[in-house]
Amino acid sequence: MKRVTLLLLLIGLLTGLLPVLGAVSVLRQGQLILMTTRENRDAAVYDKIMYNVREMLYAEAGNLETMSSNAQYYLGQICKDGSWSDLMYTGDVATTHLDRLKTMALAYTDNKSSMYGDAALHVAIVDALAYWYIQEPDHSNWFYDQIAYPQRIGEILILLRNSKERVPAVLESKTISRMEQVGGAPDQRGSPGTGANKMNIAMHWIYRACLTGDKAVLDKGVQQAFHPLALTVGEGLQPDYSYLQHGQQVYIGGYGWDIVNVATRVALYVADTPYGQGDDNFDNLSLFLRQTYLRVIRGQYFMFNAFGRGISRPNGDNQSGFVTLLKRMKVIDKANSIIYDEAMARLNNSQPASYGVPSAHTHFYRADYTLHSKPSYTFELRTVSTRTLRNENGNGENIKGYFLADGATSIAVKGTEYHAIFPTWDWSMIPGTSTRRGTMITPQQWGTTGTTTFVGGVSDTLHGISVYDQDSNDTRAKKAWFFFEEEIVCLGAGIHTTSGTEEVVTTLNQSLLQGDVITSEKKLIRRYSGNNISLTYVDDLDWILHGDIGYVLPDGGRGGLTTKAQTGTWSSINKEGSEDSVTNDVFGLWLNHGVSPSNARYAYIVVPGIRGEAQMKSYAAKGNIEILKNETTIQAVKHKESGVYGFVFHDAATRFTNDTISIAVSDPCLVMIQSLPSGKLKLNIADPTKTLSQLTVKVLWPGLAGIKETTLRLPTTAESAGKSIVTILN
Incomplete structure (x- = not known):
């Protein structure tokens, strides 16, 4: 029996039915057993990952006919030296060369x-x-050399590994070497080695590893x-599930998009x-x-x-393409x-x-950012403190965005408002x-810290x-x-x-004009149409x-x-933007405090999701909001229907008192109070301020027996300072 087995082994080796290299055979009790070597197993892993990369690139390439047509067009326009005459190979345009090359590689390798x-x-x-390779484009922005270029090169070479005719080995090898030389390392110092930047560099390391067989x-x-x-409490995904990049700067969109993109790509690769x-951390992504x-x-x-300096890019706010990433998440996170x-x-x-929007209120205490979302509307707020950064003006983008961190609020019902x-x-x-x-101020290139510490929020998840x-x-x-269910009191x-x-x-709002404007002026209802209204009150x-x-x-x-x-231009807010004039019909509403005001104040209530004049009249007639105080020491509001009270105590040892309630605090803080059934x-x-370790509160309230005093321990770690706590008084 052993002789027969050995003979079969010899025949297999001689005829090529069994691999000589990459496998080891042993005999055990007369049976032939093949043992795959580590090299062979690793090669199978590299091939499998490259197969997965190609399958994703094909699946996400868009319409096949359009892709093929574009490839044919690029073929017709390419010069003999491999360039395109309409590209200058400087600045961002150099990336277009690789994008065209990738389209051609997709069309050539997709059967x-x-x-x-x-x-x-x-x-x-x-x-x-x-x-x-010969041109060796170099960009003043490190992002292109370390992310944009090597990622595209890696995908192109992986596609061409599946081609009928391979790329010349010397050219492929030199191009891969260039990826390694200029592509950086995912664990380098500074911002390139953190958060989304780290992930993007790591992705082309994966490409290069598979192309070269480097475990x-x-x-x-x-x-x-x-x-x-x-x-983390550095750059990246925060304990409150906000996202910060380029220092302590909120960047839920932009770099947050990169986090989702790379994580889902690599997971499927x-x-x-x-x-x-x-x-273990994929739950954090979800x-x-x-x-x-x-x-x-x-x-x-x-x-x-939500998306940093991307606000200055044409169509930068459009997230319709995020569908592609959500399709990946459905594979990875089936439970949701x-x-x-x-x-x-x-x-x-x-x-x-x-559709499907949950009611939720979140103050992201790590980011000085608040998000109030309901099925009928979304309201967000951006602020800044000594712990966080203003919006940046990097790479000549977001040139005019300095005031975005000074309490900017966007209010959306349809989503198209801005x-x-x-x-x-x-x-x-x-x-x-x-x-x-x-008055305009240009932001510093990479962000500026705020100047005050009393910046934050409290939440019960709904208010x-x-x-x-x-x-x-x-x-x-x-x-x-x-923040309440129907309205936001400002x-x-x-x-x-x-x-x-x-x-x-x-400024209450400055948004696109969306239909008529209806006003109540001393109870007299007026309707205004068109884009030539200018009123003073x-x-x-x-x-x-x-606009609802x-x-x-x-x-x-x-x-x-x-x-x-x-009228304006994209170039006025982004140095790479078009100089062509853009005109929009705009609705503007503001309160005027005069020149050099001293101790001025304002109060307004935003009520999103109002469908027409009758509903607006009905809301106004309810009078649900009572402003209890609006001073530099205390700002306080009562919501009559829900029974929710809100207090901002700006000073230590402060007390609010009226005919029915009294609340005193030992230190500046935010307090929200609600009677339970x-x-x-x-x-x-x-x-x-994120500095207190404890706080004493004294409350006199209907239903409570006398004054209740409690001293509360507050979160103090870097991960939790500023986070809301809850306590129940009997």
């Missing part, structure tokens, strides 16, 4: 393409790859690609390999998506505070596939912006801000309070927001400036309705309302 295996296309691909590079690439899914065992990322999109569009299906329906416009408005905005009147009208102690551009103010006190000749204004405006968003002015006040055509009292409390 469903009409250009599959086309000999002329292969020649052009080799020429274009050789031209790129050490693959091990490191996969480990580094998943590393940023761990929660390494599926069905030893690297595909799953990562929570970031469900609790944060998807909530900052209304319909198809980002809320404008219904949530992803609902989000995709909103993103592709097959369902309205309200789409592409930004080149035509008056950036000195960003919604929610209190600023000197007409909340946020505060911003503003001291910016010689304008000071105590700004507070009280208060300002102590508005003060000592310089400048400009009027100080608080002095304590005679009750409420305004525009209502605004109530409980204290009246001096203000203005306009509907007009506004059991007769108990629920208090949600937060320390905006």
Whole structure:
């Protein structure tokens, strides 16, 4: 029997039926057993990952006919030296060469393409790859050399490994070496080695590892690609599931998109390999998506505070393409596939912006950012403290965005309220801000810290309070927001400036004009149409309705309302933007505090999701909101229907008292109080300064027996300071 087995083995080796290299055979009790070597197993892993990469690239390439047609067009336009005459190979344009080359590689290697295996296309691909290598484009922005270029090169080479005719080995080898030389390392120092940047560099390490058969590079690439899914208090995914990049700067969109993109790509690349065992931190990615990322999109569009300097890019707010990433998440995170299906329906416009949106209120205490989302609307707020950074002006983008961190609020029902408005905005009147009208400040290139510490929020997951102690551009103010089910109460006190000749204004909104404007002026209803309205008010405006968003002015006040055509250019906010003029019809609404105000104040209530005049009248008649106090020491609001009270205590040892209640605190803080059906009292409390270890509260309240005093321990770690706590009083 052993002789027969040995003979079969010899025949197999001689005929090639058994591999000589990459396998070891042993005899055990007369049986032939093949033992695959480590090299052979590793090679199978590299091939499997490259197969998965190709399958994803084919699946996400879009319409096959369009891809093939584009490849044929690029073939017809390419020069003999492998360049395209319409490209200058400087700046961002150099990336276009690789994008065209990738399209050609897709068409050449996809057996469903009409250009599959086309000999002329292969020649052009080799020429274009050789031209790129010889040209050696270099960009002043490290991102291109370390992320944009090597990622594209890696994908192109992996596609061409599946081609009828291979790329010349010397050219492939030199191109891969270039990837290694200029592509950086995912664990390098500084911002390139953190968060989304780390993941993007790690991805082309994975490409290079598979192309060269380097297990050490693959091990490191996969480990580094998943590393940023761990929660951190540095740059990256935060304990409150916000996302910070370029220092402590909120970047839920933009770099947050990269986190989702790379993590889902790599997870599917390494599926069905030893690297595909799953990562313990993938739950963090799922929570970031469900609790944060998807909530900052209304319909198809980002809320404008969510995506950093991307606000200055044409169509930068459009998230319809995020459907592709959600399809990947459905494979990875099957337990939440219904949530992803609902989000995709909103993103592709097959369902309205309200579809599947949960009611939730979150103050992201690590980011100085607040998000209030309901099925009928979304409201977001951006502030800044000494612990966080203002919006950056990096690479000549977001040139006018300085005031975005000064209490900017975006209010969306349909999601289209601000789409592409930004080149035509008056950036000195960003919604929610209190600023000197007409005054512009250019942000520093990579962000500026805030100047105050009393900035934060408290939440019970459905309602909340946020505060911003503003001291910016010689304008000071105590700004507070009280978030309820139907409305957001916006208060300002102590508005003060000592310089400048400009009027100080608080902007309620500056959005695209969407239909008629209806007002109640001393109970007289008026309707205004068109883009040529300019109105001034002095304590005679009750409420305004525009674009399904209502605004109530409980204290009246001096203000203005306009509907007009506004013109600007993308180049005015982004140095790479078009210089062509853009015109939008814009709705503007503001309160005027005059020149050099001292201790001015404002109060307005935003009521999103109002469908028509009758509903607005009905809301105004209810009078649900009682402003208890709006001063520099205390700002307080009562919601009559829900019984929720909100208090902002700006000073230590402060007490609020009226005929029925009294509340005193030992230190500046935020307190939200609600009576429970059991007769108990629920208090949600937060320390905006993030410095307190304990807080004493004394409460006199209907239903409680006498004054109740409690001393509460507050979160103090870097991961938890500023987080809301809850206590129950009997």
